[in-house]
Amino acid sequence: MLASPNNDRLLGLLLCSRVSAGVGHVTQVCVLPEFQRQGGGERLLELCAASLLATGCTAVTLTVTERNASAVSLYRQLGYHVQHKFDAMLWEKRWH
Ligand SMILES: CC(C)(COP(=O)(O)OP(=O)(O)OC[C@H]1O[C@@H](n2cnc3c(N)ncnc32)[C@H](O)[C@@H]1OP(=O)(O)O)[C@@H](O)C(=O)NCCC(=O)NCCS
Secondary structure, three states, X not given: OEXXXXXXXXXXXXXXXXXXXXXXXXXXXXXXXXXXXXXHHHHHHHHHHHHHHHOOOOEEEXXXXXXXXXXXXXXXXXXXXXOOOOOOOOOOOOOO
16 A cells, blocks of 8 residues: 555555465556656555565566556566457446
């Protein structure tokens, strides 16, 4: 979690799960729009990677849509590279 200096506001969040013995998968990373471009996303990803490394992981994976230019740019800057491209299914449930 990324919090404000006096700890009273959540500014960003990263969720991660271990998908196999040595691999962690980032399922979500987000920073409030008004706090983006200040290094928060990078910090969350680097802390997550350090924590996974310290607990025996040797790789971190994540997925992103090709059109999400800011996230793609962030991941590239941190050394992530494309391993696999695939079509995804968008699921929906409607009430009205
Ligand atoms: C992706 C996201 C988490 C990045 O968070 P952030 O705090 O803005 O990222 P940082 O400030 O650490 O940016 C680090 C680098 O990422 C890249 N980057 C981030 N935002 C960018 C943008 N809008 N355009 C281009 N590059 C961008 C840049 O290379 C940047 O480095 P620089 O500022 O030195 O140029 C944020 O944009 C976000 O919450 N987006 C909405 C949710 C989302 O799409 N999450 C990813 C799901 S896969």
